[in-house]
Amino acid sequence: MSFPYAFIARRLLAWAVLFVVVAMAWDSLPLPDILPFFVLFLIAAAFVVSLGFSHLRRVRMIAGNVDTSTVANRQRRQIEIPLDADEAFEVLEAAIRELPDVESVESLRDSLQVRARAPRPQPDGAGGDWTSRLGNTLNRLFRSTRHRILATLVPGDGTSSATVVCEPESDAWNDWFRVDDGANLENIEAITRAITRRVSERRRSERAAAKQTATEKELTVAKLSLLHAQVEPHFLYNTLASAQVLTRHDPPRADLMLGHLIEYLRRSLPRTDESMSTVGDELERSRAYLEILRLRMGPRLQVQLDVPDDLLGLPMPPMMLQTLVENAIKHGLEPKPGGGTVWLLARASESKLAMTVADDGIGFGIDDGSRQTTGTGIGLKNVRERLRLTYGEAAQLSVVANFPRGVAATITLPLATPPGEGPGNEERRHG
Known part of the structure; x- marks a missing residue:
């Protein structure tokens, strides 16, 4: 079985086990037939398959490939920053603050950590009629809607290493039932690109400043020599x-x-x-x-x-x-x-x-x-x-x-x- 189908099959299996456990508990009670559970399972299976393929398509668009590391809800990446600890921390913090819809950014400079939350945007009409409320309930049931970011910087000799973790706020066992639609992969890719861009800008500025300083020094020396x-x-x-x-x-x-x-x-x-x-x-x-x-x-x-x-x-x-x-x-x-x-x-x-x-x-x-x-x-x-x-x-x-x-x-x-x-x-x- 190819990986995309295995990914969806694992989630179907998790939901099936959940419904079997609930059905067994229901069957032990003096309650009506379990046929409604079978209907609910079919509806849930349809959602699982639909959201699973949506998640895989979005991951493929972001990363260009689909494998165990890219489809995971929890993303971890180590980024080397060729700057001293203070400069690297400023670059890392600025990259996290640039994320869209990021909130509750907590900068711990003494421990070289940055924490933040990045909620998934809710669809329009949230909190409106019953169809919107039902859609929001199903969205929270099958999708991870709130995510957290933790970045830790390890200083070195002239360079620093940043470990960035983007994951849902829910416990890890929820990953068997819900997907994040590539939200954490998108966040960690955005942070990596922002760090790379900022380091490149600093290098260009340093080269331009060094070139200007060298030119000004040569001009100054020439003028002083002429005047002397x-x-x-x-x-x-x-x-x-x-x-x-x-x-x-x-x-x-x-x-x-x-x-x-x-x-x-x-x-x-x-x-x-x-x-x-x-x-x-x-x-x-x-x-x-x-x-x-x-x-x-x-x-x-x-x-x-x-x-x-x-x-x-x-x-x-x-x-x-x-x-x-x-x-x-x-x-x-x-x-x-x-x-x-x-x-x-x-x-x-x-x-x-x-x-x-x-x-x-x-x-x-x-x-x-x-x-x-x-x-x-x-x-x-x-x-x-x-x-x-x-x-x-x-x-x-x-x-x-x-x-x-x-x-x-x-x-x-x-x-x-x-x-x-x-x-x-x-x-x-x-x-």
Whole structure:
């Protein structure tokens, strides 16, 4: 006998045994003939055969095949979820909540369990006339109408295993008499599909985020490399030309200028081992630059440094301080008759580091009424762009008027290392 017919025959046999037991009890009582029981059995047999074939057709539509595992009223499935326990539990709970008509969802996160009920939709007209009430009674008699869902998650190393059980609320012996029309098979298939879909969506989102992050990182590195590589070419030409002249008339000063130029270039060339510099390194670079200019400008240029030793080891992006120093010379002191002074200051609070370059040059305006624009050139634009790429909104550059004249430019950075705890806090000479 083929499996579908054996499935229906077992249920007919169960109902037949039930009617025989009831008929024997009835026959022992002083009651009328048992012929009505035989008629009722024929009616029940017709229902059993009809609902049995309906159940088999629905199972075949859902699963594509009919066997002992797919036709069972009670379905159990183990689903591997390639996520950590917390993420896997969220996926599992969301998949169960998505079931149609699901109710009484109970989420037990501590024990990694989800419980729910999924009643079978009642036909229209429930509770109406006697035919509807009779249909509902027969439906409850021959079909399982209420189902429960129990899902348990077992965490692993980077993956989790979910055991999902979908079954009728009635006891197991009722399965001999009633069918669920594939309701529990449909529920467990829906849960499996929902978990697979959600895991796939997470994987696609992670891949898209990783791709976007990699692209943004490459773009950021390229921008930072381009901005870092900008060394003022005119300064190099002028310094070498000045050194060439000094070699004829004042060789010691020429030698001193070339020594400062070597120090400046050594600290200005891009490095491949790290992207960040330190306050001390940037200060030495700026000092080498200013010493070269002092040899060229003579007493027209004065330099004042006020940087505490415990700040020298703090990290900061390279070339930013140098850009502010170059702007102070180019736009503030060189155009001013008689020159002036450049101040380099550093202060730190609990969460911020402030580096200031100030001058007493011509400032934002000139005595003849013309205007000097400061902060709109490529140098300060590059500083702002590098701050944005490196720190986001946590850093800023401010350019304000100095008192009584000149300009003060301040870079404010978030502190990654408390003052006094960074490397490179060796003693340095200020002058």
